[in-house]
Amino acid sequence: MRTASPQPPTASAPSAAPPGARSRVLPFWANPRLGLVIVIAALVALFSSLSPAFLDPKLTLAPLQADVSVYVVVGLAQLAVLSLGHMNMAVGRMAALSTFAMGLAYDRLGVPLLVGLAIGLAVGAAIGALAGLVIAKTGVNSFVVTLALDFGLLGLVTILYTQATDGVAFAVKPAGLAELRFDTFADYCAGELCGPRVPLVVPFALVAALGVGLLFRFARLGREILMTGANPVAAELSGIPTHRRIVAAHATSGLLAALAGFMLAANNGAFSASIGESFLLPSFLAPVLGGTLLAGGAVSVLGTVLGATLTQVIYKGLNLLQFSLEELKLYIGLVLLAALSLDRLRAVLAERRAVSSS
């Protein structure tokens, strides 16, 4: 899922070849997604041979799928602005503010589960749009704007929770939240036929990934966002309203952050102030591992899904092997560094081959 930049590929400068042209020329093993699939498969095999509990459907696989789902959506929230070459440093706090809105709606208004979710998504999209608006209108670096927003929301969310609850979390449990947390499709049978042992939150992530994938591949809006990311001046000259596209991308990011917050709240069983605290680093890990660059103009949704899966498989596996959370970080960092360096090496080798064969 990559875009082609407008300029034609030049044989004399292979390193400047646009991503679209590169994907046509390069051999299949230069695709970073394939490497991720192999690494994930190898790690699953390794962990299940070291600890048979890794393949236990109820203890490991179901929670693993639930975790992967959350972090896929977190990664997509970051991907939405990486498409522009922007960053969203407030991705976790946007999720926190949105889940506060959801918790408030359930607690004070007693709305059904999905209505509360819709309210939260609207709040997330609004705060994202606000960030986008400031960036587009002032031209200030997105990193600075969202960093300032993160500081601001960090304060605001805690103050709001202190005002509206006992300070930590909403006590309310809307109908359906417990099912979302504990049930899998295996608990729902039509006669003899029962569903697979897949948690109920997984479809949320699938819908999000499909939606974002379709947006960037087929929708005019998504294509125009990518063009704005690839070359803002050229996009502006081609008649694309770049300011509105920037706002749209950031609103999408806020919306997805809100969805991730809702899914984490469902997994934890509570709408609490701590939601989103752990989102920032994974939000970059998943898209970057999947081959999305920070430069903008190209995204990989499938890569983001695989990147999130890889990090969560490592967490879960090392966790089963009794590693502490802090030790895990050491290995996650090393894997990230190794994966990125190998990816770089692969790209260089593939480019050389493409040049020598042409």
Next chain:
Amino acid sequence: MKNLVMKNPVMKNRALKNLVRTNEFTLAVIAIVGFGALAVATDLNLLTAGTMDAFLRFLAVPIVIGLAQMVVLVVGQMNLSVGVLTGFCAMASAWLLVEAGVPAPFAVLAALALGALVGLVNGLLVVFTRLNGFIVTLATMTILEGLRYGVNGTGTYQGYSPGLRALGGASVLGVPVVFLLAGTVAVATALFFRHSVPGRRLLASGGNPFAARLSGISNDRALVLAHTLSGLLAGVAAVIVVAAFGTVNASIGDDLLLSSFAAPIIGGVALAGGVVSVTGTVLAAFLVRLVDVTQAQFDINRRWVDLIIGAVVLGAVLLGRARDKLTGGAR
């Protein structure tokens, strides 16, 4: 640009006007007014020796950590590992003092060397992998988090080297030694960027890498040097932490990452590179500390501080934009 020969009063007047228009001048005015207002609001309690001492003592780390971020911003890079590296260096030197029984001077040197070494690795990784510095330091930050915890788990080191702790708690004429150290580091950094050849090269490379390369400056070397300096400054911050706080554990550095960006950005350093402002960074750290102290003095919810700092960061950047527009974009 500022060193124009001032021949007549008109030129002098213009130089004064230019000074008034600088970001640093605005920050200095805000800092003085804010400090004065707080002093009056607390019935001059702020000016008592004990309060002033604490004010300056806890200003030392924010200044140095802001400078550590600034030196990589100069070449258009970011260093996400700066806070965690400070924590790791602090834990490592405390381990040397407590577990290995190394004399204090060596532990201090080891912390500085370790910081510079990690910075060097960051720089080399950026140069050799051609990856964005943001991603490289994101990875090394994650690794360092693990290492920082690996030194002593959740345990706390305390009661090490009485000499070092006494130095950290000492004051000269009412000014804490650690603050003097931070001030010295700031002056050295300013001199480095203003008068030394490597410093000017960093600025040239950050401002326009292409032009710098054509002038015979190695951009790769500039990247490595900037990251090494950033690591070294994180090591200095670690030494201040070990000396002034008296206890060290694995949570040190967690709250430093965002504030390391806040100081240079408020201080007017551009993320795109090529701009340096040591005065601005120091003044911004002072302002943030002022907000902190106000919160403590009036017993305000700790969280309002974050809200205010967020507003200040954005406000400062927008103000800079507006001023650039008014003065026709001249920097």
